[in-house]
Amino acid sequence: MKLQVESFGSETEWARGIADRWQERLTANPALRHCLAAGLTPVRIYAEMIRRVREGSARFGDARIFLLDEYGGLAPDDPGRCANMLRRFLVDHLDLPPSAFFTPSVDAPDLDAACREYDATIGGGFDLVLLGIGTNGHVGMNEPGTPVDIDTHRAGLHVETVTSSARYMNHDRFPTWGLTIGLRPLLAAREVWLLATGAAKAGIVARLLAEEAHSDLPASWFRDHPNARLFLDRAAAGDVLA
């Protein structure tokens, strides 16, 4: 396994440690092309980066951000939409030009065409990808069973993922599908950071560290990525690193 594992004593230290590395990457390459997850896991890291932009120690003026995935069937202004969450928790508070934030066109009549268009916009790929790990091992909407060589695609959500989307919704019309960047461009990224916090993720983290790469556990493909890190807080690390 090439995956490098780093665990932190608390979620606050975890967020600061990851933000330190992110700031370094941006300093080394101000035109960093990011793929970023919405969801709750990265919110503390995003808050740290906003703070650093405000104090002048980080800048996104030449960077690009691509949204990892988006729920289908929600109104464009639904606060649970991934783009709206990422705007609220990060993008709206950065010095990033609005034209440098890219999202898949989940409302397009032709979703296949929308996926190919997103792949074309992604073009040369990502310098840095941040991914939360779902409790069933998904990354983005690449659910267990997803082919490893897939590009941006329409994905059906597993029951567990539909249920956990409730955390993001202020209604009960939970999404059942979405568009997601596929495993192929994620695995082609120059650097990938897998994120997990909290005791609810300890089980999937233990599996990720114990099992060989296989498609029932999509996050496991990153075990053999040449430049991937798994960042854990104490609760998500559970017993495996004790």
Ligand code: PGA
């Ligand atoms: P979370 O979700 O960041 O809200 O824990 C992770 C995921 O399900 O992808």
